[in-house]
Amino acid sequence: AQKVTQAQTEISVVEKEDVTLDCVYETRDTTYYLFWYKQPPSGELVFLIRRNSFDEQNEISGRYSWNFQKSTSSFNFTITASQVVDSAVYFCALRPISGGYNKLIFGAGTRLAVHP
Amino acid sequence: GAVVSQHPSRVICKSGTSVKIECRSLDFQATTMFWYRQFPKKSLMLMATSNEGSKATYEQGVEKDKFLINHASLTLSTLTVTSAHPEDSSFYICSARGRDRASGEQYFGPGTRLTVT
Numbered sequence: 001a002q003k004v005t006q007a008q009t010e011i012s013v014v015e016k017e018d019v020t021l022d023c024v025y026e027t028r029d030t031t032y033y034l035f036w037y038k039q040p041p042s043g044e045l046v047f048l049i050r051r052n053s054f055d056e057q058n059e060i061s062g063r064y065s066w067n068f069q070k071s072t073s074s075f076n077f078t079i080t081a082s083q084v085v086d087s088a089v090y091f092c093a094l095r096p097i098s099g100g101y102n103k104l105i106f107g108a109g110t111r112l113a114v115h116p
Numbered sequence: 117g118a119v120v121s122q123h124p125s126r127v128i129c130k131s132g133t134s135v136k137i138e139c140r141s142l143d144f145q146a147t148t149m150f151w152y153r154q155f156p157k158k159s160l161m162l163m164a165t166s167n168e169g170s171k172a173t174y175e176q177g178v179e180k181d182k183f184l185i186n187h188a189s190l191t192l193s194t195l196t197v198t199s200a201h202p203e204d205s206s207f208y209i210c211s212a213r214g215r216d217r218a219s220g221e222q223y224f225g226p227g228t229r230l231t232v233t
Contacts, residue, residue, distance in 0.1 A: 035221075043207060045160075045224040091159065104150070104211075104222055106159045 002027050004094050006107035013082055014115050021077045021110045023092030029053075034068065034075045035093040035104070045091070051075065082114045119143055120212050122225035129200055129232055137195045137228045139210030145190040146212030150222060151183075154207040166193045200232040 003026040013019045025034065036048040049059065051068050059066045063080045079086055092107045119142040129135050139149055147168050152160040164185050166172040172185035182204075184196040193212075197204050207229050211222035 033221075037224075042226070043209075043229070044226040045209065045211075047221070047223075050221055103162055103165070108159045111157075 002029075002094060002096055002105050004092050004105055004107035006090075006092055006110050008110045009108070010111040010113070012113045012115065015084060016081050017114075018078060018080050019082050019112065019114075021079075021090050021092075021112065023075045023077065023107060025073050025075065025092070025094045027073075027094060027096050029096040031097045033095045033097065035095070036066065036075075036077050037091045037093065038088045039091065039109070040088040048077075048090075079112075082112075084114050084116055087112060087114045118223040120146075120210065120223045120225040122208075122210055122228050124228060125226060126229045127231070129230070131201055131232055132199055134196055134198045135200055135230060137197075137208055137210075137230075139193045139195070139212070139225050141191045141212040141223070144212070144223075146193075147190060148213040149187055149193040150211045150213070151185060151193075151195050152209045152211070154209060154227075156207075160209060163195075197230065200230070202232045205230055205232045 005024045007022055011019055032053045034051045038046040038048055049066055056068050065078045067076045089109045089111045091109045094105045121140045121142055123138045127135055149166045151163045153163050154160050162175050163178045164172045164174045166185050166187040168187045168190050174180045182198055187193040207227050209224055209227045211224045213222050
C-alpha cells in the first residue's frame, strides 16, 4: 500500500515554541520522493521541501528543519521559534517513482495554530 | 519560475449549470496536469491526471462525464463541472508537473472555490 499518515490533526502552540509535525509513510517502492507543503488560509499550496529516498541527510532552512528516517519511514518537520504567520495546514506527501506511478499521495494534513 | 494560475478564483453558480475552470502554466510547458478536489478541513484528493493531447485518466469513483477535462495545449488544462449540484461545491486545485519528471515535483495553482446554490 502507498499511504501517508499525519496522526496529528491539530496542534496549538504559543508563539516562540518549537513544534514538530509528524509524517509516516508506507510504500513498497525503493525509490520515492517525499514532500511537505504549507496551505495558509488563502488556500494556495506552498512547496516547502522535496527529499528523495536516497538522501537521508537532515535539512535545515531558517526556522524549518526536516528529519528523514528510512528505518522508521518517517519524515518529520520541525518549526523552531514558531510565529503567528506559521499558522496553516501542513501536508506531507509521497510520490513513488518506480512503475510509472505519477501520483502525489497526500496525508490528511496537520492544522497548526500559533497563538500570540 | 514555475507559476501556475487558475481562473476563476471563486465562482458561484446555480444548480444544473456547468462551470469551467482553467489551469495555466505561465512560464513552463506542462505535459501533465493534475486536478484535485479538497473539501473543507480535508486533504487533497486526486481527481484525474491530464496529459496533453490525450484523454484524462480518472481516479476511481470520479465521474468522467461529470468532470470533463481537456488538456489541449502544453500550457492549458480545463475542468468543466457539468450539471453542477450543491454537493459539487468544493475547492478545486490544479497542478502541473515540471520538466524534472523524475522528482515528480508539481507546481500548484491557487485553487478555485466553487459554490453551487
